[in-house]
Amino acid sequence: MLEQGKIEGRQAIALMLSLILPTAILVVPAVVVSGARQDAWLSLLTATLLGLAIAWLVVSLSQRFPGKTLCEYAEDVLGKVLGKIVCLSYIWLFFLYAGSGAVREFSYFLVSVLMPETPMVVFSISVVTVAAYAVRNGLEVLCRFNWLFIPVTGLLVIVFMLSTLDMQPANLLPVFDAGFLLPVLKSSVAPSMWLGEIVLLAMLIPYLNKPQGARRVAMLSVLLSGVLLTVSVLEAILIFGPNYTSNWMFPIYNVIRIISIANFLERLESVVVVFWVLGGIVKIGVFYYAAVLGSAQCLGLRDYRPLVLPVGVLLVTFAKFLHGQNITDMLYYIVHVQVPFMLLVFEVGLPLLLLSVALVRGKGRRYKANKNNA
Known part of the structure; x- marks a missing residue:
């Protein structure tokens, strides 16, 4: 194996929470409420169910090929040529693309709320440098x-x-005011993409000290993330109502800014900033790690560390040119382009294709049977 380390199930759950929550908890409330209004919490529940289905799909596929990552068993399922195409697609269009997008979002947030005069590239280089060390x-x-x-x-x-x-509980009424199920279902697509990032667990399952517990890790990660996202949406709606929530870029940041208890406990938005900085570094680090590990496996290298520097340069470079020139362009692009593409192709489509072909061709079954007989 290229990676010699092993991690516990609780470490994997914590890593998946850091992968999903940092960007989602800031962006999702405004996106979901703009479509489903006060029924946005129902959209989050729907998205959580879809996220659990994706988690089951990814783990079922990985457990057919013990000790192998997504980039390795893709070749077992589809053959060398098609398998490498799938592997390279994940590396370039998912790990690197989504990772550089996370770098861009990280930089946009810090520029928007803290240092508007600082060039975004300063934050991009800083976060990628820290992630590269890890x-x-x-x-x-x-x-x-x-x-x-x-x-x-x-x-x-x-x-x-x-x-x-x-x-104000009245902000949740009336239920289904924006329509019956259609607005709720349409608004569940965006959070489903963030929860569907659990697909990166397919690159980490071989390094769990108890790989047989991968299903529990995946399910708990999605469930906890879904609950926290639902709570964040409810917070924003109950305090500001759907109109204000849908018009702000970062509703949760504004929720925490207004907290004032006895004119003493206030100005707590620094908690969100720390949450964003630490979580953003880890989120970028997970995509970064998947990109270098997958690249080394695809190229047949014995060590992935020589790839850390060039992949880091790519992350910073791509982040500079992604998502338009301002934060409004970024959110529009994420919701209308990135979300459906990532969800349909890399989080549902390709894993479902790989599992279907593996079942039809009987791939992975023989190894599993031999293991059980042993």
Whole structure:
């Protein structure tokens, strides 16, 4: 194996939470509420169900090929040529593309809320440099760094609880005001894409110390992420209502800004910034790691570390030219182009194709049977 480290199930769950939540919790509320209005929480529940289905699909596929990542068993299922095409597609159009998009979103947020005069490339280079250090030192180091993100997530939940005094339950009524099921289903597509990023677990399952627990890891990761996203949407709607929520770029940031208890406990938006910085580094790091590991496996290299620097340069370069010239262009592009493309092709389409072909051709079954007999 190119990666010699092993991680525990709880570390994998924490890593998947960091992969999904940082960008989703800031962007999803405005996107979902703009379509489903006060029924946006129903869209999140629907998206969570789809995310669980994707998690089941990915784990079912990986467990047919123990010890192999997505980029390795694609060749077993489809043959060498088609398998490498699928592998390269994931590397360039999913890992690198989504990773550079995360770099761009990370930089946009910090420029928008903290340092509007700072060039975005400064933040892009900084976050990729930190992620590169973790990636070069292996999966275990990336997971250890990720533990910094977990206490901040707990602190964010506490901050959410402090905002309950400003909530107005009437903002959730009437139910299905925007229409019956169609607006709810259409608005569930965007959060489904973020939850569908659980597909990256297919690159990590061989490095779990207990790979047989991968299904539990995947399901809990999606379920916890779905719950936290649902809570964030409910927070925004209950406090601001659907009109204000849908018109703001980062509703959760504004939710936390208004918290003021006894004129003493206030200005807590720094929690969101820390959450975004730490979580953004880890999210970028996971895509970064998948890109270098998959590239090394596709090229037949014995070590992925020589690829860390060139892939990092690609991430910064792609991030500079993605998503237009401003944050409005970025959100429009993500919702109308990136979301359907990523969801239909890389999170549902190709895994479903690989599993279907593996079942039809009986790939992976013989190895599994021999293992059971042993």
